[in-house]
Amino acid sequence: MDRRQKRTREAIFQAFTGLLSEKSFEKITVGEILERADVGRATFYAHFETKDFLLKELCEELFCHIFDSVSKPEIQHRHIFTCEEGDSVFLHLLKHLKNNDNNILKLLVGQNNELFLQYFKKGLLRLIKSQLSLFEERKSTILPEDFWINHIASTFVETVRWWVDHGMKESPETVAEYFSLAV
Amino acid sequence: MDRRQKRTREAIFQAFTGLLSEKSFEKITVGEILERADVGRATFYAHFETKDFLLKELCEELFCHIFDSVSKPEIQHRHIFTCEEGDSVFLHLLKHLKNNDNNILKLLVGQNNELFLQYFKKGLLRLIKSQLSLFEERKSTILPEDFWINHIASTFVETVRWWVDHGMKESPETVAEYFSLAV
DNA sequence: GATATTATTGAACACTGTATTCGGTATCGA
C-alpha cells in the first residue's frame, strides 16, 4: 500500500473518530471530516464509497482489534465468567476497553452508539458460541440455547454500557464480578 | 382541536408508521410522508417542527399508551415477575405487545429501532423504580441498586427483542417464564 | 344560514449537504 494512501486513510479515521466523540454520526458532514483530516473531497470518495462505508470500516477495524486480543491461544480456552489461573475472558475484555484504545469507549457511549454496540454484540455472540462447550450452567439446560446465548451477550453489552455511562468508577474486577452475579 | 387538525395529524402518523415499518428513519423523506399522507408541505411543518419531532411525538404517544395499561390500580400492585392472582406486570405487557397495537412491534424490530427501545427502556425503568418495594430478590442486596435496576430493564427489553426477532413463536406466558428464569 | 376564524394548499425559494468529474500537481516506487 502506498504511503500516501496509508497516511490519508489514517488521517480520515483519526478525524472521524475525533468528531464521533463530539457529535453524533448523522450530524457529522463529509466537509468537516475533510477539513480536519486536511484531505481533498475527491480523495475521500476515492477511499470510501460513502460516509456510511467509512463508519462500517471503522467498526470492523476497531472490533477486529478488540476480539483478536481474546483469541490468543492462552486466553481462549478460559471460561468467560470465572477463571482460576488468570483473568477470565470478560475481565480481559474489560481491561482492554479500559485502556481506551482508539477512543473506542467514547464511541460506545453517547446517543449514536447503536452501530458500535451492534458490532460489539455480534463479536460476543461469536465468542460465546465458539466456547459453548465450556458452559455447564443450569440455565443452558432449562432455557432455549439461542435465547440463553443472546441473554449472555446482551447482559455483557449492557453491563459495559452501564459501566461507561457511570464514569467507569469501578475497577474491571468489580464489574466482572457484577456481571457474573447478574447473568 | 379542529377536526382538520386531527385528521391531518392522524394521517401523518399513519403514513409515518407505515414507512417506518418499511425502511429506517433516516431514509424516510418528508416528501414521502407528504405523498402518503396526502398533505401539503407547509401543513406538515405547521404540525411538526422537524422530522425528528415527529418521531419523538410518535414515541411518546405509543409508549404512553403501553405503560398506561399497566398503571391501572388493579395491575400496578402486582409483582413484575410472578403473580398468583392474575398476570404479572411483564406478562401483561407481553400480551399487550402481542396485540400489535399501532404496529408498535414492527417499529421495535428492524435496524433502526434504537430510539424506540430507548423509550421502552425508559418506561420500564420508571416502572421498576416505582415498584422497588415489591422486590425482595437476592440480587438487590448484593448488587448496587442502579446496576441491578438497569439489568432488569435491559433484560426485559432484550427478551422482547429476541422474541420479536424470532417471529414471536412462543406464547406470552412462555416468554414471561424465560424472562423470570434469566433475570 | 351568514360570517369571522383558522387550517390547508401548492408553488417558489434559499440553503445545506452529498457525490461526481476532470485537468493539473505532487509524491511515490523501481
Place this chain on the structure above:
DNA sequence: TCGATACCGAATACAGTGTTCAATAATATC
C-alpha cells in the same frame, strides 16, 4: 530519472430540508 498513481480543488448536478405567502377550503360560532 521516469512512469505510475494518489491527491488537489474547483465546478457541478442533485436531493432533501425548512420557510414564505397569497389563495382557497373547512370549521366553529353566533
